[in-house]
Amino acid sequence: MYSALFRNVLYPFYETKLRRRATLAYLEEMERSQWRPERELRELNWRKMQATLQFAEKSIPFYRRRFAEYGVRAKDAHAPEDLVRFPVLTKADLRAHGSELIADGWSGKLFRSGTGGSTGEPARFFYDHTTYECRSAAALRADAWAGGRIGEKELYIWGIPTKEPRWKKAKRTLHEAAIRKKTVSAWNLSEERLAGVVDEIRRYAPNLVVGYTSPLYYTARYALETGHRLPTPKGIIATAERLFPHQRETIEKAFQAPVYDRYGCREMMLIGAECERREGKHLNVENIFVEVQCGGRHAKPGEPGEVILTDLICRSMPLIRYKNEDVVVAADTSCSCGRGLPLLASVEGRVLDMIVGPDGQLLSSVFFPYFFKDNPTVERYQVHQDKTRAITIRIIPGEGYKAETSEAIERDLRQFLGERAEIRVQLVDEIPVTSGGKFRFTVSEVPIEFGREVAA
Numbered sequence: 190m191y192s193a194l195f196r197n198v199l200y201p202f203y204e205t206k207l208r209r210r211a212t213l214a215y216l217e218e219m220e221r222s223q224w225r226p227e228r229e230l231r232e233l234n235w236r237k238m239q240a241t242l243q244f245a246e247k248s249i250p251f252y253r254r255r256f257a258e259y260g261v262r263a264k265d266a267h268a269p270e271d272l273v274r275f276p277v278l279t280k281a282d283l284r285a286h287g288s289e290l291i292a293d294g295w296s297g298k299l300f301r302s303g304t305g306g307s308t309g310e311p312a313r314f315f316y317d318h319t320t321y322e323c324r325s326a327a328a329l330r331a332d333a334w335a336g337g338r339i340g341e342k343e344l345y346i347w348g349i350p351t352k353e354p355r356w357k358k359a360k361r362t363l364h365e366a367a368i369r370k371k372t373v374s375a376w377n378l379s380e381e382r383l384a385g386v387v388d389e390i391r392r393y394a395p396n397l398v399v400g401y402t403s404p405l406y407y408t409a410r411y412a413l414e415t416g417h418r419l420p421t422p423k424g425i426i427a428t429a430e431r432l433f434p435h436q437r438e439t440i441e442k443a444f445q446a447p448v449y450d451r452y453g454c455r456e457m458m459l460i461g462a463e464c465e466r467r468e469g470k471h472l473n474v475e476n477i478f479v480e481v482q483c484g485g486r487h488a489k490p491g492e493p494g495e496v497i498l499t500d501l502i503c504r505s506m507p508l509i510r511y512k513n514e515d516v517v518v519a520a521d522t523s524c525s526c527g528r529g530l531p532l533l534a535s536v537e538g539r540v541l542d543m544i545v546g547p548d549g550q551l552l553s554s555v556f557f558p559y560f561f562k563d564n565p566t567v568e569r570y571q572v573h574q575d576k577t578r579a580i581t582i583r584i585i586p587g588e589g590y591k592a593e594t595s596e597a598i599e600r601d602l603r604q605f606l607g608e609r610a611e612i613r614v615q616l617v618d619e620i621p622v623t624s625g626g627k628f629r630f631t632v633s634e635v636p637i638e639f640g641r642e643v644a645a
């Protein structure tokens with residue numbers, strides 16, 4: 190009852206009247222456009238890209254200057270292949286030139302956001318109302334693919350700010366209750382905390398569960414191992430980290446519901462999401478132009494490359510050919526659901542610190558902390574790969590470490606890197622830090638081609 194009232198009356202009123210947001214209108218448009226043929230959507234996507242380049246050249250001196258340095262003009266972009274001659278925008282650019290990226294004469298309101306500083310300095314950027322509305326619409330469309338419906342209960346296993354003031358928490362809780370959303374913290378998932386999470390999910394009985402991949406996985410494993418029952422939502426959306434098949438299987442088993450993989454980043458929000466068929470992630474091509482680049486050219490479908498993203502909506506601070514440092518693979522097939530939105534086959538993770546398997550399997554460095562969480566007797570570790578792709582896992586053994594543990598680690602890792610992978614565990618007394626005093630979980634000497642930029 191509340192759902193219907195919320196969907197038909199309260200939410201539209203909140204979005205269109207109170208917040209003067211056009212989200213629902215954009216959503217309606219996107220619900221229709223998703224069914225257009227792929228050829229048409231690609232054409233539309235490309236025309237928006239050309240318009241964005243022209244806008245940037247005309248209204249943002251920073252881009253005008255950069256294009257000139259590279260000897261390109263917006264009108265030179267006749268086909269997507271031409272884009273590789275245009276400059277990319279890096280995180281370092283964003284940090285150094287952020288304020289220069291705001292369009293001349295922009296007088297509308299701006300919202301501030303930023304990337305986390307887990308692997309370097311955080312970068313700040315701004316976006317506007319329209320961008321926010323189009324992004325929200327894309328997220329709502331993808332929620333619907335996973336069984337979500339506006340007005341039905343959603344539970345988020347999410348990163349809540351660790352030092353949230355009490356008044357802010359109260360405000361968030363109230364707001365969340367009004368929009369039928371509940372957030373449980375994804376941090377510090379100790380066994381005790383996991384029991385609490387399971388209990389919260391059971392009491393809330395959400396229609397949709399959305400969460401970071403590993404907290405979802407650990408919650409699911411905890412429930413299965415301790416025999417706790419979880420409620421069955423319509424769907425579960427896993428995001429923010431790579432989803433491995435064994436994780437999907439475990440989460441589905443615990444919740445008795447399908448898991449939908451989703452890919453996004455803070456700078457662009459939703460980039461791709463699985464539909465009910467789950468044959469790949471449908472790209473959000475109404476809002477974003479996605480390129481996959483490898484060694485100075487566009488990668489072929491099926492071939493991994495660095496993802497390069499352009500926001501096609503934002504006219505206040507457009508990020509153009511932005512490199513978020515992830516490696517992805519475009520699909521060479523279309524989805525059997527009939528939607529024309531092109532597919533992303535996979536997201537491999539961050540380009541830095543990638544470990545490469547004998548057949549080109551890529552494991553990102555973020556994988557290993559989760560992998561070793563399952564081995565509490567490992568005090569510290571470092572994964573080292575030499576030029577021949579041989580992998581040495583240096584381990585400082587902790588209390589209770591046994592010879593079998595080494596064997597189990599080698600065996601488990603082969604599940605991800607293939608049976609032919611050369612993997613060896615080496616027990617050591619210490620693991621050196623870098624000259625900068627930082628600790629690296631993975632060190633690879635295998636050159637990865639993606640980072641190479643085309644010469645200007």
Ligand SMILES: [Zn+2]
Nearest residue numbers: 464466524526
């Ligand atoms: Zn589909």
